[in-house]
Amino acid sequence: MVFNSIQFLVFLPIVFLLYWLVFKPVKWQNALIVVASYVFYGWWDWRFLTLIALTSLCTYASGVLIERHRDKGKIISAANIVVNLSILGFFKYFNFFTESFADAMMSLGWHCDAPTLNIVLPVGISFYTFQALSYSIDVYRKKLDASHSLLDVMAFISFFPQLVAGPIERATKLLPQIQQPRHFDASEATSGMRQMLWGLFKKMIVADTCGMIVDRLWEDTASQTGFALMLGGVLFAFQIYADFSGYSDIAIGCARLFGINLTTNFKVPYFSRSIREYWRRWHITLMNWFTEYVYFPLGGSRGTKAKTILNTFIVFALSGLWHGANWTYVVWGLYHATWFVPLILLNRGRYKGTVAAGKNLPSLKEAGLMLMTFAIAAFGLIIFRAPSMAELGTYLSTMFSTSLLKVSFGYDIKVALTYCAIMLIVEWIYREKRFALDFGDSPSGIVRHRWVRWTIYVVLFVFTVLMSGLHSNFIYFQF
Amino acid sequence: MKQFLKKILIFSVIVMAIFVAYELLLLLVPNEFSYKKGYIEKHKDELRILVLGNSHLADCIDCSLLGEGAFNAAQPGRSVYYDLQLLKEYIDQMPKLECVVMPYSYDYQYWGHLHEEKHEAKFNTYRCMNLKYMGYTYLDGEWWHWSEILNSNYDHCGRLFGSLYKPLTDFTMCDSLGIELDACYDTRGDDWMTKQLPETTSLADSTEQRLNYQDNVKIYSEIVTLARDHNMRLIFVAMPIYKTARERVSQQRIDEMNEFIAMLKRINPDIEFYDFIDDKRFVERDYYNSIHLNNTYGARKFTPLLREIIERKM
Numbered sequence: 001m002v003f004n005s006i007q008f009l010v011f012l013p014i015v016f017l018l019y020w021l022v023f024k025p026v027k028w029q030n031a032l033i034v035v036a037s038y039v040f041y042g043w044w045d046w047r048f049l050t051l052i053a054l055t056s057l058c059t060y061a062s063g064v065l066i067e068r069h070r071d072k073g074k075i076i077s078a079a080n081i082v083v084n085l086s087i088l089g090f091f092k093y094f095n096f097f098t099e100s101f102a103d104a105m106m107s108l109g110w111h112c113d114a115p116t117l118n119i120v121l122p123v124g125i126s127f128y129t130f131q132a133l134s135y136s137i138d139v140y141r142k143k144l145d146a147s148h149s150l151l152d153v154m155a156f157i158s159f160f161p162q163l164v165a166g167p168i169e170r171a172t173k174l175l176p177q178i179q180q181p182r183h184f185d186a187s188e189a190t191s192g193m194r195q196m197l198w199g200l201f202k203k204m205i206v207a208d209t210c211g212m213i214v215d216r217l218w219e220d221t222a223s224q225t226g227f228a229l230m231l232g233g234v235l236f237a238f239q240i241y242a243d244f245s246g247y248s249d250i251a252i253g254c255a256r257l258f259g260i261n262l263t264t265n266f267k268v269p270y271f272s273r274s275i276r277e278y279w280r281r282w283h284i285t286l287m288n289w290f291t292e293y294v295y296f297p298l299g300g301s302r303g304t305k306a307k308t309i310l311n312t313f314i315v316f317a318l319s320g321l322w323h324g325a326n327w328t329y330v331v332w333g334l335y336h337a338t339w340f341v342p343l344i345l346l347n348r349g350r351y352k353g354t355v356a357a358g359k360n361l362p363s364l365k366e367a368g369l370m371l372m373t374f375a376i377a378a379f380g381l382i383i384f385r386a387p388s389m390a391e392l393g394t395y396l397s398t399m400f401s402t403s404l405l406k407v408s409f410g411y412d413i414k415v416a417l418t419y420c421a422i423m424l425i426v427e428w429i430y431r432e433k434r435f436a437l438d439f440g441d442s443p444s445g446i447v448r449h450r451w452v453r454w455t456i457y458v459v460l461f462v463f464t465v466l467m468s469g470l471h472s473n474f475i476y477f478q479f
Numbered sequence: 480m481k482q483f484l485k486k487i488l489i490f491s492v493i494v495m496a497i498f499v500a501y502e503l504l505l506l507l508v509p510n511e512f513s514y515k516k517g518y519i520e521k522h523k524d525e526l527r528i529l530v531l532g533n534s535h536l537a538d539c540i541d542c543s544l545l546g547e548g549a550f551n552a553a554q555p556g557r558s559v560y561y562d563l564q565l566l567k568e569y570i571d572q573m574p575k576l577e578c579v580v581m582p583y584s585y586d587y588q589y590w591g592h593l594h595e596e597k598h599e600a601k602f603n604t605y606r607c608m609n610l611k612y613m614g615y616t617y618l619d620g621e622w623w624h625w626s627e628i629l630n631s632n633y634d635h636c637g638r639l640f641g642s643l644y645k646p647l648t649d650f651t652m653c654d655s656l657g658i659e660l661d662a663c664y665d666t667r668g669d670d671w672m673t674k675q676l677p678e679t680t681s682l683a684d685s686t687e688q689r690l691n692y693q694d695n696v697k698i699y700s701e702i703v704t705l706a707r708d709h710n711m712r713l714i715f716v717a718m719p720i721y722k723t724a725r726e727r728v729s730q731q732r733i734d735e736m737n738e739f740i741a742m743l744k745r746i747n748p749d750i751e752f753y754d755f756i757d758d759k760r761f762v763e764r765d766y767y768n769s770i771h772l773n774n775t776y777g778a779r780k781f782t783p784l785l786r787e788i789i790e791r792k793m
Contacts, residue, residue, distance in 0.1 A: 021480075184480050186480065189483050190483060466635070
């Protein structure tokens with residue numbers, strides 16, 4: 001089931017009403033969360049529910065065993081990691097590793113037939129696997145007490161708003177919320193609805209409009225002009241941001257309806273002044289996960305600069321690989337790591353707070369830095385979008401040809417850029433808030449009038465539904 | 480909680496009212512579906528020749544060249560299922576109807592929208608437009624199939640808001656006798672000969688196509704039976720295709736087409752089939768893309784040939 005579907009439009013109110021009106025004790029609410037989450041996931045393919053159940057069971061058992069046998073905690077935690085990563089590895093990377101191994105053998109002159117399997121990738125497997133791993137590692141590190149309720153662990157791993165595309169929650173944040181009684185807060189719920197509405201607009205209007213153009217350009221890169229492909233890169237940057245941050249907004253807003261606060265996943269990353277700041281604002285929960293469980297254990301930035309650079313490259317390569325079984329993702333990760341090298345060496349690019357805080361507009365220098373960071377990120381996303389390294393080559397060679405100067409904007413590109421501009425303007429205005437349309441409890445300015453706020457909600461919702469279909473999938477489902 | 484639910488309820492009522500008004504206002508803007516249905520309804524007593532089917536005929540049969548009482552009711556992407564519905568509804572109400580022309584070609588027995596995921600949006604669109612503007616339900620139709628907002632990609636926003644500043648007739652997409660307006664020679668683009676090239680492999684191999692085949696056997700059988708029972712002349716034509724497309728169509732597929740027609744002939748030996756696939760009279764300028772004739776030169780060349788066929792037995 002996807003958020004932008006009729007099924008979800010029916011599913012959500014039913015679960016919401018049952019949750020607050022019928023299933024009041026926390027245990028019952030958690031049971032409802034598990035059932036609703038399994039229905040939500042099973043709508044796509046019920047066979048893979050066994051994988052989520054298996055992951056939940058292993059994770060629960062590992063927590064209990066670690067607590068009982070502290071001396072063997074490392075082995076138990078490692079066993080849980082091996083089981084979960086094996087499932088992930090089999091479904092996501094089996095063909096990639098066997099084919100890459102065969103290619104490597106071929107390059108050495110040995111012929112080797114790679115065994116490939118026709119494996120269907122379970123939606124969201126990378127997200128819930130990482131969430132499950134965080135639980136057993138945190139229990140092992142004594143940051144969290146093991147849960148003795150299988151139901152709670154199942155609810156923690158399968159909580160439907162963030163099950164298939166995050167945010168990847170740390171057990172230390174989400175599990176206590178699941179264990180505590182929850183009370184309905186009308187103002188949080190209203191704000192959650194606003195966040196969902198903004199997420200829907202980003203996904204269904206901005207991302208889907210840009211996506212249609214980007215897909216068309218990638219279908220036949222050789223016959224496009226360099227300028228069109230350059231615009232395609234820019235549009236894809238907006239598409240993936242609107243798609244994924246839109247999903248995160250819907251997920252976070254939806255969770256707030258159930259009295260649960262999820263971690264912010266995107267903080268206006270395209271207003272970053274350096275690539276370092278960008279990565280503090282883009283897919284925050286994934287980068288936090290890698291920082292906590294990979295970067296810090298490797299030594300983080302505590303050693304020499306060379307060691308810090310090496311650790312950065314490892315983290316970005318892994319984060320690239322996390323996205324999918326394709327060398328383009330690894331190259332994308334390494335590309336970003338490369339941009340970190342001068343920042344690490346010169347100890348630059350650390351910005352605290354949001355750009356132009358308390359002002360209407362950024363300074364010229366800030367605007368220049370934001371533009372440069374966006375250009376770096378957008379170029380990286382061309383690598384990310386490429387189906388293969390060969391197609392990336394074709395795209396880039398066509399883009400950097402003389403036709404790069406053939407400036408032309410088709411009607412659909414103008415429409416897409418207009419939507420992107422609306423999104424950017426609204427997000428700029430609300431850049432210091434949790435999300436755009438976060439009017440707070442006592443709104444100021446023109447939105448202090450209730451009728452203005454209601455007009456915004458109605459127009460935005462009606463426009464979103466009319467101008468798009470209720471059909472397309474989110475990009476990050478495939479990861 | 481009460482306050483929150485009240486707000487949600489008010490919001491839902493407002494947006495629902497807007498959506499209902501929107502759906503109703505769309506009924507006022509003409510489109511190809513409503514136009515063709517309206518034309519048939521209005522002229523059912525006079526119609527002699529009715530052209531059904533999809534873009535292959537919609538693009539290139541100029542009924543003004545077929546003589547009095549001819550109408551092109553074909554529509555791009557139309558499934559034969561809706562042709563059958565239309566025939567069922569009107570065959571008894573058209574006293575002068577002498578002949579129905581339909582397309583048939585090398586992949587029609589495998590063609591449909593129902594069983595293919597990639598065609599889901601198209602299927603939903605046609606199901607909705609045929610229900611809302613022509614009154615034909617698909618199998619057990621649901622009430623929500625009527626909503627364009629929920630089902631259709633047929634540019635409802637463009638139609639409704641465009642109608643504020645464009646004449647309403649601009650939204651019909653066809654001329655008064657039904658030929659499509661956009662399949663012009665002048666607008667076909669430089670790469671026309673590589674557009675819409677057929678699949679090279681046999682379509683019989685996939686599960687979806689086999690399911691389409693089973694559906695089509697029933698539907699075509701019903702159509703030829705209907706023609707037999709009403710003494711109506713049914714002419715199938717296989718349209719010319721350009722050499723870039725022809726190269727991709729194997730003999731096996733041509734044989735499959737002929738076998739299917741032979742099967743239909745066993746039900747109704749009077750049906751006629753004319754194969755123009757390899758007709759050398761059609762040259763580059765007659766095409767709109769690799770598998771469609773254009774409404775300019777193509778229509779002017781093909782329609783007289785069709786007229787000759789029709790008049791041969793009249």
